[in-house]
Amino acid sequence: MNEAEFIEISDFMNLLADRSKVITLEGFNSNLTLKVKDDGSPVTDYDINSEKTLREIISAKFPNHNIIAEEMGFTSNNSDYTWIIDPIDGTRSYVIGRPLWGTLISLAFKGEPIIGMADFPALDERWIGYKNKCLLNNAAFKKNYKSITSISEATVGSTGPHLFSEIGKQKYETLIKKAKYHVWSGDCHNYCLVIKGGLDLVVEEGLSSYDILPLIPILKSKDIIVTDWKSKKINLKNDLFSKYSVVVARDKNIHDTAINYMN
Template structure:
């Protein structure tokens, strides 16, 4: 794959993240109303406006690429290139005034994520990843150096998950088995937790019921920071994955973590 194509795409992704940040911030910590979607998850005018703004940039600059957004679904000609957007990952955090939500932008090529961007509008942090290249982290306010933590045993590892409620009855005991082997579990964070894993602050994240817009952007970022991100069986994530996501800062822990999740 031509790196120049991905660098051009990264420039477009940065422009999308900038406009999403500008769109979302005026709504943060206001009395914004949320509607319930069919899966009972919340959606706001900020989600819809940010996705609409990003779509406008993509349709203008890369009209031959298809787009899949959490709020507006699929559009464009379905070929090798697919942008996957989540304007506000962590709408519950956004609604309750916590700066742990984020905008997720990813580009898939032939069904696999090759570019990912995580942006936190309030703290002005941004993680970017391109397949085969080191990830980057920038922030105007927060300290941090890209790179996952390695050399730990599983008993020393920090485990994280967005919420116990995202676990299905089949997955709950499997997650509990992993919890018993780790140092502690922290809850909350949505995509922000994956950014922290890429900075070496968290070691393992295990979640399920995830859609491509929830994990697409995370794959290049985590891998480019030195970690691994798979399903709970240790298989690469794809558009046909089962919704489980397992991120390990130290890939040497992957086989042991998968064994406990099984």
């Protein structure tokens, strides 16, 4: 992707996020009708309506591209390009009025996410990442971090214990006993807190492709380390509905320490 293509795709992503934002903010802090999916996770009409709208806009502009999203699954056009969408990541936060939910959008080429967006409508915060470009509300994001290289100095976060397997939870609990501070909750916003400097490490298990892949280009644009628990690169898997275990850290020593504890 060259600079002109980046501008075209990022402008298109902003359009997608703007359209989704109108839909999702209408339902936020309202009397929601909540449904529970087969996997036990909640869904609202606003999740579904947002995804329908995004799919329609993408299909109109890029009719040959694939789409994978949380509510309606995979649409294959045998393309090397795949749009990955989570209309409301953090629906539990959304339904209780906590503003940390976000809309995640990514374009992947041959399984590798090349540009990603995380939009937080209730926070008026929008991130885009591509190569070494990290944009917050369409302006370059720059941050000087305090040098933290030890797990004993680190603040660690994860969405919740319900996402971990029993073995994974035991390993994670051992890890966080070594940390300076630990927080539950935060959903996809936790990853942006690693960029901002509020968190030093995020560890999660049981994620779907649309939960993590859109965030990867944003994180990598600030040289943040993103791997699975085996320290391997994360791409879209051939089994599109596989689950992902993730370690995200600014510092390599902290990342490697987490890998050791989670294996």
